[in-house]
Amino acid sequence: MAGPSHATPYPVYRRVLQSAVSAICLEQGFGFCDATAMETLTEMLQATLIEVCHSAKSFAELGGRTEASAPDVCLAIADIGIRFEGMRDYMRRPGKIQIASPGIQACVTTPLTLRAGERKPLPSHIPDHFPPFPDSHAYIRTLTHRQPVTExxxxxxxxxxxxxxxxxxxxxxxxxxxxxxxxxxxxxxxxxxxxCKPSPQPWLVALEPKDQVFEDEEDDEKEELVPERGESGQQPDNPYLRGVKMPRRRF
CATH class of the missing domain: 4.10.810 (Virus Scaffolding Protein; Chain A)
Structure with a gap:
């Protein structure tokens, strides 16, 4: 029975079942085992355990429980035809090979390439199984420019x-x-x-009133050029500066 490829713990469980089958083969006197025979025995053991678990779950639901208990497991084993006479003696046999429990591997987290700010924890009204908040810059408005210096x-x-x-x-x-x-x-x-460029008469620059403006030289009265009747003045390009045209009345 093949397991799902996307399940992460499936290869670990499969390796544990292979270790159990290998230990049983060594106790029975086998020195080596073919890969095809090992896969067949492991598949048979896995199918038996899955059938026992499904039957135990059915007996538990039949009794109105959500979790299977020891009597449910016993009924499931008896339902598939396995006897209990020599099971206790087989479990307490001397010289059996002990299989070490698999170690717990630490989860390797991939560090983020870009992380701005700190993630806020979930509030008390949100359950823990909900996903955590993203980075603060993803949903909190932050200014992208600095305030001008006023000191x-x-x-x-x-x-x-x-x-x-x-x-x-x-x-x-x-x-x-x-x-x-x-x-x-x-x-x-x-x-x-x-x-500095030398000047032959440096005192002359100070006497010349280049930056001064005298009022006598300015002409306050400007002559207005009035066009003659025969000559029409040039209309400006700006429509707001043109003369007013009265609309023609149609009778």
Whole structure:
């Protein structure tokens, strides 16, 4: 009788039955056994145990119980035709081979490749056989951006750092496109400075009012160009700036 291939404990149970059959064969004087004969004997033992278990379950349900007891097992054994006369003596025979109980193997859990946060335990109103909660990022809303920094000291430090980087980048750009000066003659590229261009009349720049705006030079009165009757002004492209057109009345 073949067992299901997807059941995990089936190979272990099959190995235990083969060990029991091997022990019985050794007690009877056999030195070796063919693989086909071993599989046949193991299959017969497994079929007998399954039939006994099914019959014991039927007797238990017939008596109104959910679990089989010792009398149910005895009735199931007698129902398939096995006698009890020599069973007790056979169980207490001397020199029988003891089969070691199979060890318990620890479950090998595959670690998750990506795990964010900690899993919350199940509340008291949810039974333990329910699956656990997934990772917190799967159902809890989390912000994907950081809050802006509002501290005065941090903002000033950031502005100073940006200003220093801009000045350094501008100095390097001007150093590559024009002449520079250096404070360290041994290493000109260590801290380059923008070279000042000499002017023949440096005092003239201070006297020229380039940045000043005088009110006398501004003309407050602007002449409006009125188009003649024969000339039609150019209509703007923006429809909101065009002139109003009165609709024509149809009689």
């Amino acid at each position: 005065y000291v941090a903002i000033r430090e950031k502005v100073a750092s940006q200003k220093r980087d801009i000045e350094r980048a501008l100095t390097r750009f001007v150093a590559k496109t024009s002449g520079t000066q250096t404070l360290f003659p041994d290493n000109p590229t260590l801290y380059p400075l923008i070279a």
